[in-house]
Amino acid sequence: MALLDQWLERLRNARDELVANPRFQRWALKNPVTRPLARRGARAGLDLAAGFVYSQVLVACAQLKLFDVLRDGPLSLDALATELALSEPAARRLLEAAASLGLAERRGAKYGLGLLGAAFAGNRAALAIVEHQPLLYADLADPVALLRQEKRGRLADYWPYSDGVAPEALSAQQVGPYSAFMASTQPMVAQEALDAYDISRHRHLLDIGGGEGVFLAAAGARAPHLQLALFDLPAVAARAKERLEESGLLSRADIHGGDFLNDPLPEGADVATLIRIVHDHDDASALKLLRNVRKALAPGATLLIIEGMSGIKGAEPLDAYYGFYTLAMGRGAPRRVEEIEALLREAGFGKFRLLRNALPALASILAAKAV
Numbered sequence: 001m002a003l004l005d006q007w008l009e010r011l012r013n014a015r016d017e018l019v020a021n022p023r024f025q026r027w028a029l030k031n032p033v034t035r036p037l038a039r040r041g042a043r044a045g046l047d048l049a050a051g052f053v054y055s056q057v058l059v060a061c062a063q064l065k066l067f068d069v070l071r072d073g074p075l076s077l078d079a080l081a082t083e084l085a086l087s088e089p090a091a092r093r094l095l096e097a098a099a100s101l102g103l104a105e106r107r108g109a110k111y112g113l114g115l116l117g118a119a120f121a122g123n124r125a126a127l128a129i130v131e132h133q134p135l136l137y138a139d140l141a142d143p144v145a146l147l148r149q150e151k152r153g154r155l156a157d158y159w160p161y162s163d164g165v166a167p168e169a170l171s172a173q174q175v176g177p178y179s180a181f182m183a184s185t186q187p188m189v190a191q192e193a194l195d196a197y198d199i200s201r202h203r204h205l206l207d208i209g210g211g212e213g214v215f216l217a218a219a220g221a222r223a224p225h226l227q228l229a230l231f232d233l234p235a236v237a238a239r240a241k242e243r244l245e246e247s248g249l250l251s252r253a254d255i256h257g258g259d260f261l262n263d264p265l266p267e268g269a270d271v272a273t274l275i276r277i278v279h280d281h282d283d284a285s286a287l288k289l290l291r292n293v294r295k296a297l298a299p300g301a302t303l304l305i306i307e308g309m310s311g312i313k314g315a316e317p318l319d320a321y322y323g324f325y326t327l328a329m330g331r332g333a334p335r336r337v338e339e340i341e342a343l344l345r346e347a348g349f350g351k352f353r354l355l356r357n358a359l360p361a362l363a364s365i366l367a368a369k370a371v
């Protein structure tokens, strides 16, 4: 095995040396046998180099509500210019850029939704994420300064609990923007998790760091007998109460406000969830949180960790996205399943099961049992 590894390593080194040679690059593009592969490589490089611009075209489409405008059918350029409040040349520039990326489609003298445009038109949560991105991009204008900790990301202000502020003291104003953002993107995650895990086998769910209760409501809708509970910061718990009241679910739900690192968590649940929580924390506070969760659960109870996890096939770019997102936020990092399991084991969990789900790039679901 060691010999095989050595050979593989030599082969990889030889490949890297070859591909790094500009004469080889030119030869590979000219040679009809190697051309398709070389073109694919060049295209992948171009896409990476230009990716920020592609994203900004998407941001412009989202901010101008292009996908909503095209949802009722293709429109001419002058109609689009009016709808988007752009000059006709500017509308043409945007629509041509969008069409080149599959976000729109030329249909004779009109433009319609392209494949990707149609997918975004049908996905409010994805659009909410796109509209949130400018905050992240502002920080990423100088990625090296972030890596060297020469600059503090503005995202840290958006997620004030990540910045050493006493979390229980956060005001309604401070938690409002991030809570609304999480609530608008949660349906996509909830659907992914609840399709992969049959929550109806349980009797009592506690969603820890459950935000405005969107997951709780989705789980409650799938399992009408399920007793519901949520724990989040007091100012967020107040928002959850309001939302659940509006949807008529408050009578089924116990909503608790507090600090999940330092306050006791409510007991009695046979399933607890931590959704997009653990990757917000460094190892020491993640472990503190998991130990606190373990204390609230009886042996045999289930804990579901639901968030983007590294090293999963189909979710490879997640290390780039969450790696740099959490860098700008000033805390946390995406983890591999084995790393999460190690923390869980230390906190008193076992019997791990990584569930299959449709879109691991969005979130993976790791089930564990309190032992």
Ligand SMILES: CC(C)=CCC/C(C)=C/CC/C(C)=C/C=C/C(C)=C/C=C/C=C(C)/C=C/C=C(C)/C=C/C=C(C)/C=C/CC(C)(C)O
Pocket (backbone or CB within 6 Å): 115, 119, 120, 123, 126, 129, 159, 276, 277, 279, 280, 321, 325, 326, 329, 362
């Ligand atoms: C199969 C046929 C008939 C045709 C093929 C044509 C085709 C391509 C059809 C597509 C149909 C289809 C299934 C569309 C589905 C579209 C979907 C599901 C689109 C989903 C897009 C999701 C996106 C863009 C999600 C991005 C998520 C991001 C970037 C997550 C950000 C999360 C953040 C910022 C969280 C922060 C929390 C913190 C602080 C880190 O804890």
Ligand SMILES: C[S@@+](CC[C@H](N)C(=O)[O-])C[C@H]1O[C@@H](n2cnc3c(N)ncnc32)[C@H](O)[C@@H]1O
Pocket (backbone or CB within 6 Å): 161, 167, 175, 179, 182, 183, 186, 189, 208, 209, 210, 211, 212, 231, 232, 233, 236, 258, 259, 260, 261, 274, 275, 276, 277, 280
């Ligand atoms: C990234 S959001 C995820 C929200 C929700 N689980 C979702 O996926 O939509 C993190 C949540 O953890 C909560 N939170 C952060 N620190 C906390 C603490 N020390 N105690 C209680 N809740 C906390 C935040 O208020 C926020 O609702």
